[in-house]
Amino acid sequence: MGRDVVFNLAHANIAGIQWLSQNSSALKILSLHGWLDNAASFRTLSPYFSDFNFTALDFAGHGLSDHRPLGSFYHLWDYVLDTVSVLNLSNQSSWLVGHSMGGAVAMMVAAVAPEKVRGLIILDNMGPLTNQPEERVVTLQKAIRKMSKHRQDRFSQYQTKADMVLARMNGFTSLSQEAASLLVERGAEQRGGIWSWRHDGKLTFPSPYRMDEAGVEAFISEIKCPTLALVAEQGIYKDSISLVEKRASQFPWLTLKWVAGNHHFHLEPETAASVADEIQTFIDLN
Numbered sequence: 001m002g003r004d005v006v007f008n009l010a011h012a013n014i015a016g017i018q019w020l021s022q023n024s025s026a027l028k029i030l031s032l033h034g035w036l037d038n039a040a041s042f043r044t045l046s047p048y049f050s051d052f053n054f055t056a057l058d059f060a061g062h063g064l065s066d067h068r069p070l071g072s073f074y075h076l077w078d079y080v081l082d083t084v085s086v087l088n089l090s091n092q093s094s095w096l097v098g099h100s101m102g103g104a105v106a107m108m109v110a111a112v113a114p115e116k117v118r119g120l121i122i123l124d125n126m127g128p129l130t131n132q133p134e135e136r137v138v139t140l141q142k143a144i145r146k147m148s149k150h151r152q153d154r155f156s157q158y159q160t161k162a163d164m165v166l167a168r169m170n171g172f173t174s175l176s177q178e179a180a181s182l183l184v185e186r187g188a189e190q191r192g193g194i195w196s197w198r199h200d201g202k203l204t205f206p207s208p209y210r211m212d213e214a215g216v217e218a219f220i221s222e223i224k225c226p227t228l229a230l231v232a233e234q235g236i237y238k239d240s241i242s243l244v245e246k247r248a249s250q251f252p253w254l255t256l257k258w259v260a261g262n263h264h265f266h267l268e269p270e271t272a273a274s275v276a277d278e279i280q281t282f283i284d285l286n
Contacts, residue, residue: 002017002018002019002043002046002051002056003017003018003019004018004064005017005055006064007088007089009082009085009098009219010085010284011081012059012060012065012082013065013066014058014059014066014082015044015057015064015065016039016055016056016057016058016063017040017042017056018053019046019049019054019055020054021050021052021054023051023116023165024186025035026114027053027283028052028053028054028055028093028118029052029053029054029094029095029243030055030083030086030087030088030095030247031054031055031097031098031100031102032056032098032103032105033056033058033062033099033100033101033102034081034099034103035100035101036062036171036203036204037100038061038063038185038186039057039058039186040182040185040187041098041181041182041264041267042266043056043267044179044266044268044272044283045272045275045276046171046282048272048277051125053273056186056191056262057083057086058186059081059082059102059269060074060078060079061074061199061200062187062198062203063166063187063199067200068202071147071152074200074202074203075208075209076105076108077269079198080108080109080183081241083096083105086185087109088115088116088138089220090139092119093115093116093118093168094118095119095120095121096117096119097123097124097279098120098121098122098125098126099122099123099125099266100123100124100236100237101127102228103122103123103125104128104129106120106122106126107122107125107127108128108219110223110227111219111220111222111223112261114222114223114225117225117228118228119226119286120227121227121229121279122228122230123230123232123265123275124230124231124232124235124236124237124265125229126244126248127130127216127219127247128211128216129207129210130211130213130215130225131157131180132212133212136159136209136210138236139208139210142206143205143206144263146205146206147202150201150205154200155196156197157195157251158195158196158236160195161188164187165177165180165219166180168180168184173262173264175262176264176270177218178268178269179230179267179268181266183265183267186198188271215246220247221252224252225253226253226255226282227255228279228282229254229255229256229257230258230259230275231257231258232258232260232261232262233258233260233261234262235261235262235265238264240277259271259274259278260274261273261274261275
């Protein structure tokens with residue numbers, strides 16, 4: 001089942017789920033979830049790694065972790081600080097596993113804190129979203145406009161938890177009922193008889209800043225550890241093969257594989273075993 005943990009960092013309390021091995025010298029795996037998901041994103045995968053000390057974080061604003069203060073956006077580099085701060089609590093380096101947005105964060109962590117990262121595994125992610133420099137003013141304007149209208153008392157409401165599961169099944173990316181239920185179980189809360197999401201509503205605001213392609217390439221070029229990229233055949237890159245190949249060519253050391261499944265192939269019961277097998281094989285070889 002795993003146990004709930006909280007990392008009391010100097011600037012935030014970051015929650016997570018931890019599955020500890022009985023082997024005192026077990027390798028560490030630290031897992032980072034995608035946008036609007038939570039640590040339960042790795043519940044299906046975790047049983048395949050019982051020989052490891054496996055930890056899945058709730059990013060700030062997600063799951064059971066602290067929300068950023070009012071007026072604060074959620075930047076990738078803030079997640080990088082949170083993750084490096086958790087890694088610094090141990091003298092042992094870790095394997096990083098990142099799904100979707102968590103993959104982008106994991107890539108940046110591997111670039112800026114190489115001594116803490118033994119190896120990198122990215123799941124259906126090939127780096128941060130980008131835009132062009134000439135788009136930056138309009139991008140920031142949209143974000144500021146949205147933040148200035150933010151009200152905490154406005155949030156999506158559901159009559160039952162089952163309604164929330166259905167909403168997740170038909171969200172930005174489709175999910176099976178079983179996969180959606182795992183995320184909802186950790187991501188839902190009841191307020192006065194009404195169900196709502198635990199995550200911070202500000203997470204849905206447009207990003208105030210995105211790197212350009214040159215910036216992403218600069219980070220990728222600094223990733224020196226063994227890296228495995230598993231891309232879902234029915235995931236978010238199914239129509240962006242050229243982008244996958246372009247980003248893959250920028251890594252100093254990368255194994256790239258397309259794997260059957262949807263964007264949450266690591267969470268879906270039908271495909272998690274094959275994802276786990278690819279990860280285990282790669283770790284064994286490195």
